[in-house]
Amino acid sequence: MYANLKRPPRSATAWLADAVRAVAIVVVIVSLFTLPFTDVAVLSMSLPAVMLSRMAGLRSGLDLVTCVTVFVAAGSNVVDLYRAWTGWDLVVHLACTGVLAAVALVILADTRVIEATGRRRTPIVVATIAGLALSAVWEMIEWFGYRFITDAIFVTYDDTIGDMLAGGAGALIAGVLASRFSLTRADRAAL
Template sequence: MIDNFLRPAGSAFQTVADALRLLGVLSVVSALLFHGVTDAAIVAFALPGLMLPRFLGMRAWADVAVSATLLVAAWSNVVDLYRTVWWWDIPIHFFLAGALSVVAYVFCAHRGIVRAPGARGFTVTGAVVLTTAFGLALGAMWEMVEWFGYAYLADEIYVTYEDTVGDLAAGGLGALLAGVLMARGPELLLPAATLPARPAPAYRHR
């Protein structure tokens, strides 16, 4: 994984993805200077997600999609879009949970916890169930963080029962669809070099 992270950018998309990672680091500093510690912590919460696609060797376009979604989600909190635009958090949770659930699955595959996409024993159903579970779990964790922030840090954080249920539903749906995409077309997310080799068909000699 470290070799993937240290490898120079090999395409324009990879350069954009690396630039988004740098922007994420600078965003923490900017949020701290101009918005305060709480907002800086929210942006910093996105940094692991910005780094993981590079470590995992995901395709550059997928790396860009994950990184851009994370930054939009983080800064939407800082500039208060979730409060001022009532529907804004629904698409954010949909796309963010979808992106991060796939990253979580690929990470587990790298660690040997689950079957890698395309490997022997990999099943579409299993992958979709797991990515959906990952998306729901990540959504629940985020709602806990929001509640903690509302209860102990800043009461202006927007937390309601209806908002929580809607966010979890949107995130679960996004994770499910992302799981289908990953399971049906793993080559869209991972370069051929990182996918397991498919066994050659066996021919019987007559």
């Protein structure tokens, strides 16, 4: 993982992904001094994902999409897009869970929990399961935030189920794509 992290970017897309990572770090640091704690916490939760996509050695395009998607998901909460735009929540759950399921596939294959994505059905099933698990964890975090931190977090049964359904669909799409295309760079170091 460290070898992938320290490898210099070799394409315009890789440079863009690194730029998004740098912006995410700067925004989180600035938010420490300018935003309420809950917004800082939400933005901070995007940092592990934007760093992990680089460390896992994802293809530069997938790396960029992962960084942008995760940071847009966090930022949408801070600027209240989920309340302003009907359906935005479902779009973000679909996209964000999809890219995180792809990252999970790479990590699971590198740690030999699953076979590399050579078999066509394995990534479809594993990505979908990983996406549904990630969706469930996220919904538990939302519930915890609503119950113990602020009632400004929107939590209803229908919202939770809809979010998990969208996340599962995004993960399924990621699995189908992973069954047909490599998710990682050819020159990357395995975990």
